Amino acid sequence: MLQLLRQPWPWYTSGATIAFIMLLLIYFGKSFGVSSNLRTICTIAGAGKKVEFFNFDWKTQKWNLLFLFGAVLGGLIASTLLKSDQPLQISAATITDLQKLGIVFDGNLNPSQIFGWDFITSPKGLIVLLGGGILVGFGARYAGGCTSGHAISGLSNLQVPSLIAVIGFFAGGLVMTYFLLPLIF
Amino acid sequence: MKGLKFILAGLLFGVVMAKSEAISWYRIQEMFRFQSFHMYGIIGTAVILGIILVYLIKKFKIRDFHGNPIIFQDKDTSWPRYIIGGSIFGLGWALTGACPGPMFVNIGYGYWSMILVILGSLIGTYLYGLIKNKLPH
Numbered sequence: 012m013l014q015l016l017r018q019p020w021p022w023y024t025s026g027a028t029i030a031f032i033m034l035l036l037i038y039f040g041k042s043f044g045v046s047s048n049l050r051t052i053c054t055i056a057g058a059g060k061k062v063e064f065f066n067f068d069w070k071t072q073k074w075n076l077l078f079l080f081g082a083v084l085g086g087l088i089a090s091t092l093l094k095s096d097q098p099l100q101i102s103a104a105t106i107t108d109l110q111k112l113g114i115v116f117d118g119n120l121n122p123s124q125i126f127g128w129d130f131i132t133s134p135k136g137l138i139v140l141l142g143g144g145i146l147v148g149f150g151a152r153y154a155g156g157c158t159s160g161h162a163i164s165g166l167s168n169l170q171v172p173s174l175i176a177v178i179g180f181f182a183g184g185l186v187m188t189y190f191l192l193p194l195i196f
Numbered sequence: 197m198k199g200l201k202f203i204l205a206g207l208l209f210g211v212v213m214a215k216s217e218a219i220s221w222y223r224i225q226e227m228f229r230f231q232s233f234h235m236y237g238i239i240g241t242a243v244i245l246g247i248i249l250v251y252l253i254k255k256f257k258i259r260d261f262h263g264n265p266i267i268f269q270d271k272d273t274s275w276p277r278y279i280i281g282g283s284i285f286g287l288g289w290a291l292t293g294a295c296p297g298p299m300f301v302n303i304g305y306g307y308w309s310m311i312l313v314i315l316g317s318l319i320g321t322y323l324y325g326l327i328k329n330k331l332p333h
Contacts, residue, residue, distance in 0.1 A: 016215070022234050025216030026241020028208065033242070034249050035205050040260040042269075045297040049321040056318075064325035077199045078206035079300055085210015086219070086304025093215060101222050102231040109225060120220040121293065121302070126309040140309065143292035144299075144316020145323070150285025151296060152324040153331065154278050155271065157285065158295040161278075162239055165271060167246025172271035172278050179282020180289060181228075187290035188228040195291070 017093050019100075033163055041074055044160030046151035048072070048079050112196045139195065146183075154179060210301045219301045221293025228290050276332040288320075 033043040050065065051072040059066035098118030106116040114122055130136035151157040154176045156165060162180070165173025217223050218238055227235035252258070253266055260266050289295050292313045294302060299317065302310040324331075 019217060020212065020215040022216060022237030023241050025212050025218060025238045027245060028212040029238070029242040030245035030249060032205055032209050032212075033246055035201075037250075037253065037266060038260055039201060039205075040262055040264060040266075041202075045295075045300075046317075046321075049296060049317055050325070052318060053322050053325065058322055058325065062322070062325045064328055065322075074199065074202045077202040078209070081203040081206020081208075082210035082213070082297060082300050083206075083304035084203070085207040085212075086214050086301035087210075087306075088207070088304075089211050089214030089301075090305040093211065095215075099217060099220060099222060101226050104231040105222065105226040105229055108229055108231075109222075116222065120214075120217060120222070120305065121307055122221055125221065125293075126307055128309075131309045131312060137312065140292065140312040141316040141319070143288045144313035144318075145320035146284050146288025146316075147292065147295065147299075147313070148288075148317030148320025148322075149324045150281050150283070150288060150320070151317070152321050153281025154285055155281070157297075158239075158289075159297055161282075163242050163246060166243045167250045168268045168270075169247065169250075170271045172273060175275065175278035176282040176285075179279045179284075180286040182279075183283035183286020183288075184224075184228045184290040185286075186283075187287045188225065191287070192290070 013092075017095055019095055019097070029163060030167075033167065036078075039074075042160075043164045044075075044156055045079065045082075046148075046157035046160060048075050049148050050152060051076060112192055114196060150183070209297065210304055213298055213301045214305055219294065219298035219305065224290065224293040272333075274333060280332070288317075 036043045051069050054065040054067060054069045099120060109116060114124055117123055124130060131140060156176065161173040161176040213219050216238060223235055226232040258266060294310065294313055296317060299310050299314050
């Protein structure tokens, strides 16, 4: 059993589990959306004193912070107890495309060239990771949700605004992938 | 321990995101280059099942475990915030290979450098709160 769980999980298991998690949270009287935690953390850090947007009772969001804490634990379990001993398998076309950008496929989940110590301690690495994070955080709050809140919860409830947001996610993603990544790397 | 169920739900989320490689920068690149079905399969399965589940909850007026009616909030109808905010999000998603959930799962997985991305996303969230009223929604 453990041996089976250690192998990479197929997309349909993952998709079904994500739908189940959304259902669980709905049943608990909540909703599935991760990025609102970022606002909550800003509030806990004291942002509500200066900016009205953060002035709310963060304790109403405690459940979501616990969910986030669980997600970190889940990552830890996946990298220890359930760690796969095989390298990541991705499309050969992607490997070739990334090679043209100078990014080598190393078989890990994330390229050491971007997340490794050498890069993150360089000025460029700092700008890429911090800057990328700023775009994600700003965009998620501006759009009122991220992949979980819009693409999963919103689309499941047939919300047109969520569809527009998901189209935006892809528009931005494609511009970054095809136009900006070649300039950055 | 009223909070335990949320930790367990999050734990399941973290395990499944990591084990299905949805937290992988490479997988996100593969998705944006349309070179694999994998990520589309994950999101597609979740959405199709999600639509069915939400439909059934509404049809049979299923209540939550407190016994309260389950209410689905409709999102505000507008264009600019979703398309502009969404596009900004997408730029960051493709660059860092991580949306907010996977950032944290990656920390648990041992990718400590993701702390920088999380720090950035907190700064981004704060900046939005700061200039919110000046932006078109």
